[in-house]
Amino acid sequence: MPMTPPRNKLLSGLGGGGPVAVDSPLADLSSNLRPYNASSPHKGGAVGGLKGSSKLGGGGARLNSTLSRKDLVLPTAPNSSELHHGCIKQDWQGSEKFVRPKSSASISRGDRYIPNRESSRSSGSSGQQHLLEDTTVGSISNHGNGENSDSNIAANIAAANSTSIEMEGLAQDLEEACNIETGQRILSFSAAPPTSSAGPDVRSRYAVTKPKSNLPSSLLSSGKRKIPTNPERTLDAPNMIDDFYYNLLDWSSGNNLAVALTNNLYLWNGNTGEATCLLDTYSQSERIGGGGIITGVSWDKDGNYVSVGLEGGFVQIWDVETQQRLRVLKPSSEGGADNVTVNSVTWAPDGTLNAGFQSGLIREYDVRERDATVRNLEKAHSGPVCGLQWRSDSALLASGGNDNVVKVWDRRTCVPKMRKENHQAAVKALAWCPHNNSILATGGGTSDRKIHFWNTTQNTRTQTIETESQITSLHWAPHYREIASTHGISSTEGTKGMINVWSHPSCTKVYEIEAHEKRVLHASLSPDGEILASVSDDEELKLWKIFEKPIEISKAGGKGQGLGTGSGMVGGSGSKGAGGISTSRTLR
Incomplete structure (x- = not known):
């Protein structure tokens, strides 16, 4: 029977706290990797201090690496630069989800039609006054942060503002094009039928198309089969x-x-x-x-x-x-x-x-x-x-x-x-x-x-x-x-x-x-x-x-078989008394 390996191993302290005895390499690491308190000399390097730290990649990224067997004997508590390079790995999934850091462009990017809420919150009442004063007709303003605005969006806004929209006379042109009065209801449940002056083209739109029948015309008569x-x-x-x-x-x-x-x-x-x-x-x-x-x-x-x-x-x-x-x-x-x-x-x-x-x-x-x-x-x-x-x-x-x-x-x-x-x-x-x-x-x-x-x-x-x-x-x-x-x-x-x-x-x-x-x-x-x-x-x-x-x-079947055009049935001598089929009434 193989011998059980020694259960007591020394694990270097994470904050200079000295060696810590653990029973097994697979023991509960949460009790060994305790976060440092406020009095710890390494606040930025403590595991507990990694949560929300801005020193781990500029976005508050959390530590999400695994702890392997060869890393169970750890050196002295690392500083913030070592943590930044991910030297410590943990073998469990943290309770908090991985949050992707936001880029500066996504934070400061404005909306073409909705003002940037970040700037309005920061400016307070001045931002609201700015929205009230911006009443220019036919122009689109960029209310986002000028320093973080996307160059393509800015170009699109400039091109849209450069296009002049002629609003005057638009209602009159629409009335002439649709041949209706401005006060007339367009949608109505009782629309008037087209008049004779509208022409045959308009009437053809309302004509009912008769469905095609698979039966020949000789077999149809007022919806009934005709034989x-x-x-x-x-x-x-x-x-x-x-x-x-x-x-x-x-x-x-x-x-x-x-x-x-x-x-x-x-x-x-x-x-x-x-x-x-x-x-x-x-x-x-x-x-x-x-x-x-x-x-x-x-x-x-x-x-x-x-x-x-x-x-x-x-x-x-x-x-x-x-x-x-x-x-x-x-x-x-x-x-x-x-x-x-x-x-x-x-x-x-x-x-x-x-x-x-x-x-x-x-x-x-x-x-x-x-x-x-x-x-x-x-x-x-x-x-x-x-x-x-x-x-x-x-x-x-x-x-x-x-x-x-x-x-x-x-x-x-x-x-x-x-x-x-x-x-x-x-x-x-x-x-x-x-x-x-x-x-x-x-x-x-x-x-x-x-x-x-x-x-x-x-x-x-x-x-x-x-x-x-x-x-x-x-x-x-x-x-x-x-x-x-x-x-x-x-x-x-x-x-x-x-x-x-x-x-x-x-x-x-x-x-x-x-x-x-x-x-x-x-x-x-x-x-x-x-x-x-x-x-x-x-x-x-x-x-x-x-x-x-x-x-x-x-x-599909082609001509097929039909009735001949001959003189009809003829048998024997052609007389009825001889048992033949007479030709006197072959066709009627």
Whole structure:
């Protein structure tokens, strides 16, 4: 164990008082470095006398140095010159703060506008009299100490005094410049409007600028949305099957409109206006999958292939460019739930194909495989499946049936993710919201006449719209927070086939169009999202421009796709009796 150093050391007295014994170098130095009393022979050199001493640097600076271990043995009391050079250091922070000495210039410097208070205090009453006598107009006097004044300030004062300020006539010049009278109030809460004599320049300052709108002028009318009540084009569609459960109209991303008329499938090119007949099931009845009427039509994501559902349970896949049939998906040979009419077919964005049967079966195909059947949803609905719609990310499939039930299926399971029984009639109209993938809109039949909006993530209903007629299809607007509904049989007598536009989420009606003489059976939206095609059992197919793009979107997207200027749809021999589309009323 190390030995403790000797505790008694001699510390020279600070005032010649002899050695002082301390217990430790770190002992309380305040008791050792005592200030000298008045009788001490070294008043100026005492530590206590350093406070406020003028001998430490001309400003009364305080001693603020530290005491190290090597300085613990101090010499005899230093004189004032030694203290001035900071030979003694202390290791504690004094209770009083360090005060920076004031320079003589800062003490004696005067203010340009406020007299020097130091001189006024010293002069007493004479200083006040001096301020009273200094009444010179337009001059600035220097009342500071002449000996300590800054040369730059003095020069500025001299330059200001040398500039003459003309005060006479200033009020009259101001009155003429402002065109006002001296006694008139300038600030008033009821200022008079500019007169006609003031000129158009003054009036333009008070003109209200109308805000620019993102909507084209054709869509604005007195603050309300205006949608053309006349179709862009009207085409004849003879022999259209009057069946609510079929899906016979679809518009591809390549701007080809496919419409099924009994046993024929026609393609109308929206860019050129040309029409062709892709297939005729009667003339191909000898082929596998031939014969029967067409009950469902759907395009793939890229618009290269079209799937055709038939009443015998067959599904054909056609290449539009080569006009060749690529594949036939056959029902089972032993019969069963797949040997009935295919009411609806739909493609997922990832290439999966689904078919909904009259028996309530939903079958899923992967057409790249030899055994194309991937999944069978047995008894997905207790009634005919009349509506199928994939979400844009190919994750969820919505289905509606004649059992008044809406279901949402995850492709990874055979159990529905969501099941809702709020509708009171068959559910054919299904539409996923492009602005929110969680929102699904569904429409009911004649006994229901309601549009429900569902949050499929939370499995809850968010809004409901009460309509007055059967809902046959729903279509979201890609450029607006709106949804269009087409209607069939109405509860009100004399009501024709309607197209209604609703805002979302307020669910208020934006506009309505009397589209057809009879109920609207099917509808499809163009790839640019502007034109809605509707077909009715009045054997007319009409194109409505209800979602015209805003100006900014139109400029950014370029010309885009539109309607062609050709002669219209032409099929077969061109006669209505042959099942073709007549050209007699192509344009109106």
